[in-house]
Amino acid sequence: LVLILDFGSQFGQLIARRVRELNVFCMIVRHDISADRVRELNPKGIILSGGPSSVYEPNAPKCDPRIFDLDIPVLGICYGMQLVCQALGGTVGGADAREYGRATLSVSDANSLFRGYPVESTVWMSHGDQVRSLSGDFVPLAATATCPLAAVKHKQRPVFGLQFHPEVAHTPHGKQILANFLRDVCGCQGLWKMQTFVEQTVAGVREKVGDKRVICGLSGGVDSSVCAALLVKAIGQQVACIYVDNGLMREGETEIVRHTFRDWFKADLHVVDAKEQFLSALEGVTEPQEKRKIIGRVFIDVFKHEAKSIPGAKFLAQGTLYPDVIESGGSADGPAATIKLHHNVGGLPKELGFDLIEPLRDLFKDEVRKLGLELGLPEDVIWRHPFPGPGLAVRCLGDVTEEKLSTLRKADTIFLKELKDAGWYRKTSQAFAVLLPVQSVGVMGDGRTYEKAIALRAVQTDDFMTADWSRLPDDLLAKVATEIINRVKGINRVVYDISSKPPATIEWE
Ligand code: XMP
Numbered sequence: 001l002v003l004i005l006d007f008g009s010q011f012g013q014l015i016a017r018r019v020r021e022l023n024v025f026c027m028i029v030r031h032d033i034s035a036d037r038v039r040e041l042n043p044k045g046i047i048l049s050g051g052p053s054s055v056y057e058p059n060a061p062k063c064d065p066r067i068f069d070l071d072i073p074v075l076g077i078c079y080g081m082q083l084v085c086q087a088l089g090g091t092v093g094g095a096d097a098r099e100y101g102r103a104t105l106s107v108s109d110a111n112s113l114f115r116g117y118p119v120e121s122t123v124w125m126s127h128g129d130q131v132r133s134l135s136g137d138f139v140p141l142a143a144t145a146t147c148p149l150a151a152v153k154h155k156q157r158p159v160f161g162l163q164f165h166p167e168v169a170h171t172p173h174g175k176q177i178l179a180n181f182l183r184d185v186c187g188c189q190g191l192w193k194m195q196t197f198v199e200q201t202v203a204g205v206r207e208k209v210g211d212k213r214v215i216c217g218l219s220g221g222v223d224s225s226v227c228a229a230l231l232v233k234a235i236g237q238q239v240a241c242i243y244v245d246n247g248l249m250r251e252g253e254t255e256i257v258r259h260t261f262r263d264w265f266k267a268d269l270h271v272v273d274a275k276e277q278f279l280s281a282l283e284g285v286t287e288p289q290e291k292r293k294i295i296g297r298v299f300i301d302v303f304k305h306e307a308k309s310i311p312g313a314k315f316l317a318q319g320t321l322y323p324d325v326i327e328s329g330g331s332a333d334g335p336a337a338t339i340k341l342h343h344n345v346g347g348l349p350k351e352l353g354f355d356l357i358e359p360l361r362d363l364f365k366d367e368v369r370k371l372g373l374e375l376g377l378p379e380d381v382i383w384r385h386p387f388p389g390p391g392l393a394v395r396c397l398g399d400v401t402e403e404k405l406s407t408l409r410k411a412d413t414i415f416l417k418e419l420k421d422a423g424w425y426r427k428t429s430q431a432f433a434v435l436l437p438v439q440s441v442g443v444m445g446d447g448r449t450y451e452k453a454i455a456l457r458a459v460q461t462d463d464f465m466t467a468d469w470s471r472l473p474d475d476l477l478a479k480v481a482t483e484i485i486n487r488v489k490g491i492n493r494v495v496y497d498i499s500s501k502p503p504a505t506i507e508w509e
Pocket residue numbers: 340341342343386387388389390430464501504505506507508
């Protein structure tokens with residue numbers, strides 16, 4: 001076990017993630033954890049995270065200084081380094097030049113932390129303060145142009161400090177430093193596996209829930225499926241999974257959910273058939289934001305109604321991931337413009353008087369996928385592209401009718417099948433068909449046609465905030481177009497969307 005003391009860093013979870021990637025189990029704990037509690041937990045190492053404060057401010061968060069006397073290896077990062085240096089006799093002050101972004105690090109001591117590390121390399125800095133002078137007990141290990149003490153080591157104790165952030169991707173070799181700290185200094189063997197996460201989370205959920213019931217919203221997407229599977233493993237029939245069939249799902253989606261959760265996991269699955277409700281509320285509505293609002297409102301009504309029918313429910317489980325936590329952290333009331341109203345069920349637990357359970361809160365997407373595989377979810381579910389809450393309604397431009405949805409579903413199914421057959425599904429981040437509200441002239445056989453058009457959209461992205469269109473092979477596009485025009489009644493034209501985000505968005509509405 002390695003403890004990460006959190007001083008309010010934006011990167012706390014990223015440190016945890018890197019440690020997990022090195023197969024070492026870690027826990028993020030409050031910065032003011034007592035030295036006695038640390039001794040009880042008996043970690044092999046302690047990492048002090050960065051943080052937004054200045055160590056010399058009166059209310060700056062500190063850790064229990066007795067922690068440094070436990071003879072447990074300590075690595076202080078950024079604020080953590082300033083704190084440890086200050087606690088052990090150094091001084092910290094505002095830097096002459098604040099350093100944000102890339103810097104070149106020169107290593108002067110290639111042992112311990114920097115074993116196998118390039119002498120000169122890029123590191124990521126983000127600080128206004130820095131350690132000004134060391135007590136005689138520390139020695140410098142590396143420097144940048146404006147930060148002479150960019151990495152330090154205590155002479156007697158296993159205590160290290162880094163002014164830069166080894167955990168971020170912009171420090172290309174940062175993981176090597178963490179690996180050296182964990183393996184060489186702390187003596188961690190790297191035996192931790194996702195299976196251990198499952199065992200620990202299962203135990204935690206059982207303890208929290210006791211004999212109460214939990215409601216888990218299931219959308220069919222990766223996150224909610226993994227969350228539900230984990231809960232079923234932990235508490236079996238005590239969890240009730242609610243899946244709202246809004247009539248806006250893709251072909252076969254409801255059946256996959258039913259098969260996976262009811263037949264395979266033997267979960268208590270409530271499939272609520274609310275197609276009528278959604279479609280009648282959407283009748284004649286063409287404005288995208290209006291469509292989104294209606295879908296969000298009906299969803300909440302339907303979900304609440306079903307949730308109330310489950311006796312003894314005290315908790316609501318959500319498949320919130322770590323990136324969702326960061327994103328919603330800053331922007332909720334911020335000045336950012338609302339581009340699209342995203343499905344928001346954030347207020348639900350409170351309204352229903354439920355407590356929240358978020359077992360995936362510490363994980364990143366790829367870790368959730370690994371976890372899903374570990375839990376035995378089918379690959380189809382694990383690798384499924386994201387699908388928006390409002391479903392096909394935002395891909396059926398203009399008003400939404402059963403007939404249009406059926407046309408769109410057929411075209412979408414053909415596109416995804418061809419992508420999968422050609423090995424391109426996993427190479428794209430998201431791909432789908434859009435039914436356009438225009439008609440154009442064509443010729444089929446000897447006759448004139450005047451029918452609708454389908455747009456195909458496929459994008460590559462890491463974070464869905466920006467995206468580029470996928471360079472699908474011509475042959476593949478040609479095959480998809482031919483299949484759609486030949487097999488989907490009412491379509492005589494297929495176009496491929498070659499706009500990036502920004503300025504376009506991924507979805508069309
Ligand atoms: P845009 O279209 O904004 O989409 O570029 C970015 C990503 O978000 C998905 N999306 C949604 N997801 N509820 C969701 O859960 C929504 O209301 C919603 N709208 C868009 C979209 O599919 C893409 O992955």
